[in-house]
Amino acid sequence: MNSGARKPQAFTLDDAAVKEALDELEQFELPANPKLPDGQNGEGAEKAPGLISWPGLFWAGAGGFLSFALGIWAWGFIEVLFSRYVWLGWLGAALISMAAAGLFGMIMREWLALRRLAALDALRARAVEAGENRAPKKARAVVHDMGNLYSDRPDLAQGRAALRHHEDEIVDGPDLLKIAEQDLMLPLDVRAAAAISASARRVSVVTALSPRALIDVLYVFWETIRLLRKIGGLYGGRPGTLALIRLIRHALGNLAATGTVAIGDSFIEQLLGHGVTAKLSARLGEGVFNGFLIARFGIAAMHAIRPLPFLATKPPKAAEIMKGIVNLQAKA
Amino acid sequence: MISPIRSLGQEARLVLENAADGVAALRGPSLRLGVTGLSRAGKTIFISALVHSLIEGGRLPLLAAYKQGRMVGAHLKPQPDDQVPRFAYEDHIAALMENDRHWPSSTRQISEVRLVIEYESARFLKRRLGPGTLALDIVDYPGEWLLDLPLLSTSYEAWSREALSLSGGGTRKMLAADWHKLVEKADPQDPEDESLAKNLAEAFTAYLKSCRDERHALSALPPGRFLMPGDMEGSPALTFSPLMLEEGMKAKKGTLHAMMARRFEAYKRYVVEPFFRAHFARLDRQIVLVDVLSALNAGREAMQDLERALTAILSCFRPGRNTWLSRILTRRIDKILFAATKADHLHHSNHARLEAILARLVDRAIARSEMAGAEIAVLAMSSVRATREVTVTRGNMELECVAGTPEAGQTLGGQTFDGKREFVFFPGDLPENPDSVFEANGAISAQTDAMPDIGDPEVRFLRFRPPKPARKSAVPLKNGLYLPHIRLDRALEFLFGDRLE
Numbered sequence: 121m122n123s124g125a126r127k128p129q130a131f132t133l134d135d136a137a138v139k140e141a142l143d144e145l146e147q148f149e150l151p152a153n154p155k156l157p158d159g160q161n162g163e164g165a166e167k168a169p170g171l172i173s174w175p176g177l178f179w180a181g182a183g184g185f186l187s188f189a190l191g192i193w194a195w196g197f198i199e200v201l202f203s204r205y206v207w208l209g210w211l212g213a214a215l216i217s218m219a220a221a222g223l224f225g226m227i228m229r230e231w232l233a234l235r236r237l238a239a240l241d242a243l244r245a246r247a248v249e250a251g252e253n254r255a256p257k258k259a260r261a262v263v264h265d266m267g268n269l270y271s272d273r274p275d276l277a278q279g280r281a282a283l284r285h286h287e288d289e290i291v292d293g294p295d296l297l298k299i300a301e302q303d304l305m306l307p308l309d310v311r312a313a314a315a316i317s318a319s320a321r322r323v324s325v326v327t328a329l330s331p332r333a334l335i336d337v338l339y340v341f342w343e344t345i346r347l348l349r350k351i352g353g354l355y356g357g358r359p360g361t362l363a364l365i366r367l368i369r370h371a372l373g374n375l376a377a378t379g380t381v382a383i384g385d386s387f388i389e390q391l392l393g394h395g396v397t398a399k400l401s402a403r404l405g406e407g408v409f410n411g412f413l414i415a416r417f418g419i420a421a422m423h424a425i426r427p428l429p430f431l432a433t434k435p436p437k438a439a440e441i442m443k444g445i446v447n448l449q450a451k452a
Numbered sequence: 453m454i455s456p457i458r459s460l461g462q463e464a465r466l467v468l469e470n471a472a473d474g475v476a477a478l479r480g481p482s483l484r485l486g487v488t489g490l491s492r493a494g495k496t497i498f499i500s501a502l503v504h505s506l507i508e509g510g511r512l513p514l515l516a517a518y519k520q521g522r523m524v525g526a527h528l529k530p531q532p533d534d535q536v537p538r539f540a541y542e543d544h545i546a547a548l549m550e551n552d553r554h555w556p557s558s559t560r561q562i563s564e565v566r567l568v569i570e571y572e573s574a575r576f577l578k579r580r581l582g583p584g585t586l587a588l589d590i591v592d593y594p595g596e597w598l599l600d601l602p603l604l605s606t607s608y609e610a611w612s613r614e615a616l617s618l619s620g621g622g623t624r625k626m627l628a629a630d631w632h633k634l635v636e637k638a639d640p641q642d643p644e645d646e647s648l649a650k651n652l653a654e655a656f657t658a659y660l661k662s663c664r665d666e667r668h669a670l671s672a673l674p675p676g677r678f679l680m681p682g683d684m685e686g687s688p689a690l691t692f693s694p695l696m697l698e699e700g701m702k703a704k705k706g707t708l709h710a711m712m713a714r715r716f717e718a719y720k721r722y723v724v725e726p727f728f729r730a731h732f733a734r735l736d737r738q739i740v741l742v743d744v745l746s747a748l749n750a751g752r753e754a755m756q757d758l759e760r761a762l763t764a765i766l767s768c769f770r771p772g773r774n775t776w777l778s779r780i781l782t783r784r785i786d787k788i789l790f791a792a793t794k795a796d797h798l799h800h801s802n803h804a805r806l807e808a809i810l811a812r813l814v815d816r817a818i819a820r821s822e823m824a825g826a827e828i829a830v831l832a833m834s835s836v837r838a839t840r841e842v843t844v845t846r847g848n849m850e851l852e853c854v855a856g857t858p859e860a861g862q863t864l865g866g867q868t869f870d871g872k873r874e875f876v877f878f879p880g881d882l883p884e885n886p887d888s889v890f891e892a893n894g895a896i897s898a899q900t901d902a903m904p905d906i907g908d909p910e911v912r913f914l915r916f917r918p919p920k921p922a923r924k925s926a927v928p929l930k931n932g933l934y935l936p937h938i939r940l941d942r943a944l945e946f947l948f949g950d951r952l953e
Contacts, residue, residue, distance in 0.1 A: 126851070128912035130864050131844055131876040133855065254804055285511055288840070290800045290938045299513040302520075 226360075233360035237367065240357055243269070243427040251294045251431060259293035263300045266427060269356050270304060279303035298432035305428055308354050313436045315354070316418030319347040320411040320441060328407030340410055347418050355425045370424035371417060408442070415441040466733045480568075482532075482587035483948055484734055486785070489741030490671050490761060491595030491664070491680075494793040494835060496556050498741060499590050500544040501835035501935055502944065503528070503567055510934055512941040517571050517952035524570040524584075531566040532589065533730070539565035539592050548836060548935070553918040561682055562593040562731075571952045578953075586951050591731050596676035600724040601732065602764035603674055608713040609701065611674075612694035619659065622753050624670065627662045631655035631693075640695045640709035649711060652693035653678075669750035671761035677723055689718040732768065737947050739789045740766070744810050745797055745913045748882075748889060755889050759813050766817035787827045789946050790814050795938050796834035797913045798879055799841055799852035803832040805882040812886035829946050834938035838916040842876055853878045856916035864914060871917060880911035 202209030250258035282303045330336040352359040415438040489495045506526040512518045544556040567588040573579045619628040657678045663670040692715040703710040747754040792810040811830045839856035860871025
C-alpha cells in the first residue's frame with residue numbers, strides 16, 4: 121500500500137487510463153442463462169458421495185437396453201413394411217421420424233426448462249452470497265442478471281425502469297438486492313399469491329362438494345400441477361415435466377424444512393379457528409384442510425423458485441391466503 | 453449519566469417545557485430532529501438535501517414509506533418556535549443548484565424549519581386513528597456553538613487550566629504564542645481592568661480562529677461564541693480569557709480573576725444555557741455529522757482533537773429509551789445516527805473503512821448510548837454527491853477514483869485547480885486499522901507545516917463544487933431537478949422511518 125502509485129493524485133478526464141465506473145457494469149455482463157458452477161445447485165452435492173449409484177446403474181442399463189431393443193424392433197418393422205409395399209415402408213419411416221423429431225423436441229424442451237430452473241437456483245445462491253457482502257459488485261451483477269432474465273416481460277417494465285436509476289449510484293450490496301426485490305419481485309409475488317389463493321379456494325370447494333374421495337384426490341393433484349406451472353411461469357421458470365418434478369421436490373424439501381414451525385403457529389390456529397366449521401360438517405372441514413395444504417405447498421413452491429430470497433418483503437402466510445387477505449408490503 | 457444541568461429547578465423547567473410539547477403533539481405528531489455537527493460538518497447541506505428530497509421527490513429507495521408509495525407529499529409549515537429565524541431553505545437550494553453552483557456559506561445564526569410529511573400508515577389501526585402526518589422540526593445552528601455545551605458542567609478555574617494545558621502542546625503552542633505572552637504578564641490578583649480584559653480576549657480569539665484554519669482543522673475550541681459571536685459581539689459576556697491560575701486559588705473581590713470568572717458564568721447563563729435548553733434538551737432523534745475527512749487531511753493531531761471535542765459534546769446528550777411517560781416528561785434521544793459526511797470524496801470501496809474510523813472516534817459515546825438503551829448506527833454518507841466514480845488503470849494497478857470539479861484554489865501535487873474543469877482524483881487508501889490514524893506512528897502523516905501540500909500524505913481530500921443538478925426522467929420529480937446523494941435515504945429511514953410506518 122505504501123508504493124508511490126497509490127499516493128493521492130489527480131488526472132485529467134481525457135487521460136486514456138480513465139474509465140467511467142459505468143463501463144465497469146458492462147464488464148460483468150453474463151449470459152442470460154449463466155452456466156452452473158459445479159456443486160452449486162445442491163443436486164451435485166447430493167450425488168457426490170459414492171462413485172456408483174446402484175439405482176442409476178440399473179436405470180442406465182435397463183433404459184439403454186430397452187431403447188436398443190425398441191430401435192432394433194422399429195428397424196426390423198420398417199424393413200418388413202418395405203418388403204410388403206414400398207409406399208407402406210415410406211409411410212412407416214415418415215411416422216417414425218415424426219415420432220423421433222417429437223421426442224427430440226420434448227427432450228430439448230425439458231432440458232431447457234431444467235436449465236432455466238437451474239439458472240434461477242444459481243441466481244438465488246449468488247444473491248444469498250451477495251447479500252452477506254457489503255461491496256456492491258456481486259449484488260450489482262445479480263441485479264443485472266435479473267434484469268436480463270426479465271428483459272422480455274412487459275409487466276415488469278416499470279420495475280426495470282425504476283431499477284435502472286440505481287445503476288450508477290452508490291448503494292450497498294444488501295440494500296441494492298432489497299430494492300431489486302421490491303421492484304421486480306413484489307409485482308410477481310402479488311400475482312403468485314393471488315394464484316395460490318384461487319387454487320386453495322377451488323380445492324376447498326371441490327373437496328367439500330365432491331361425492332367420492334377419489335375425485336377430490338385427483339382434483340387436488342391436478343390443481344397442484346396447475347398451480348406449480350403457473351408460479352413457475354410467473355418467476356421465469358416455465359417448467360416442463362421433469363423440471364416440474366424437480367420443483368415439486370424442492371417445494372417438498374422446503375415444506376419439510378419449515379413444516380414444524382408452521383405446525384407450531386398457523387396450522388394449529390387454522391384448525392382451531394375452523395373447529396366449529398369442522399364440527400358442522402366433516403366434509404367442509406376436509407375442504408378447508410385440503411385448501412390449506414395447497415396454500416402451504418404453493419408458498420413452498422414460491423420459496424423454491426423465486427430468484428431472490430425474501431429480504432425486504434415478507435413471504436405470504438398460508439393463513440392469510442386462506443382468508444383472502446394478503447399483505448405483501450415490505451417488512452417493518 | 454453526566455448531566456450538565458444539575459439544579460433541580462432547571463430540570464423541572466425542562467420537564468414543564470417537554471410536557472407543553474407533549475400536549476402540542478396531541479394535535480399532530482411531531483418529531484424534533486437534532487442535527488449536530490461541528491462547523492463545516494455539513495449540517496446546512498444535510499437539512500437542505502433532506503427537505504429538498506422530501507418535497508421535490510428524489511431517489512430514496514431505502515425510505516420505506518416513500519418506496520412503497522405511502523408518502524403522499526411533504527411541505528414546509530410555519531415552525532412552532534416564533535422567536536427563531538426560519539431556515540433559509542430556498543436560498544441554500546438556489547446556491548446549490550443555480551448557475552454558479554456553490555456551497556451555502558457557513559451558518560452564522562440559529563434557524564429552524566418545520567417539514568410536514570403526509571403519509572398513510574401501513575397499519576390498519578393507525579390508519580384509522582392517526583391523522584397521517586408527521587411534523588419534522590429541524591434546527592440549524594453554527595457548529596461552533598456546540599463546543600460550549602461541555603462548559604455547562606465546568607467552573608472557570610477548571611476551564612482555564614484545561615484551555616491553557618491544551619494550548620501548550622503541538623501545533624497549538626505555535627498558534628497560541630502571542631496570547632501566551634499576554635497571559636503570562638497578566639496577574640490574576642491585579643485589580644480588574646477592562647482594557648486588559650479586552651486585549652486578552654482578542655488575543656485568545658485570534659488563537660482560536662487560527663486553530664480552525666483548514667490546514668490544522670482543530671476542533672476542540674470552546675467557547676464557540678468567540679468564533680461566531682452573532683449579535684453579542686463586544687458584550688462583557690464575550691470578553692474574557694483563561695488566566696494562569698494556581699490549584700485551589702479563590703477569586704478575591706475586585707481582582708482580574710473575579711472579573712473573568714464572573715464573565716465566564718455570565719456566558720454560561722446567557723449564552724450556553726438558553727441554547728441547550730431550547731434545542732438540546734428537547735430532541736427525539738439525533739444525527740451527528742462528522743467531517744472525518746478534513747481531520748484526516750490535517751493529520752493525527754486534528755483527529756485526536758476531533759475525538760476530544762466529540763466526546764465532550766456527546767456527553768451532553770440524553771440518550772435512552774422512551775416510554776410513553778418519559779416521552780412527555782423527560783425526553784430522551786432514542787436513536788442516534790453517527791454519519792461521516794462527504795463520503796463522495798472517496799470511492800465506495802473505502803466507505804466501510806471510513807465508517808470504522810468514525811466508529812472508533814465516537815466509541816465512548818456509542819457505548820454510553822447503547823447502555824442507556826438508545827439505538828445507534830454509523831454511516832458514511834453524502835447529502836449532496838458532488839462526484840462520480842471512475843477507475844484509472846496505472847500499469848497493472850486499478851485506482852478507484854472520483855471525478856468532480858475541485859473548487860478554485862484547491863491544490864494537489866503542485867497543481868492548482870481553477871474551479872471550472874473536471875478532474876479525476878485518487879484520494880489514497882484509508883487505513884484498514886482505524887486505530888492507526890490516532891497513533892503517533894500512524895499511516896497518516898501529520899501535516900503541521902504551513903503549506904498543506906508539503907510532505908507526502910497517504911490520503912488527501914479536495915473540496916469539490918456542487919454537482920450539476922441531474923434530470924432523471926423516471927424519478928418522480930416535481931420540477932425535474934434532482935440532487936444526487938449517497939445513503940441519504942438510509943439515514944432518513946433510520947431517523948424517522950419508524951414514525952412513518
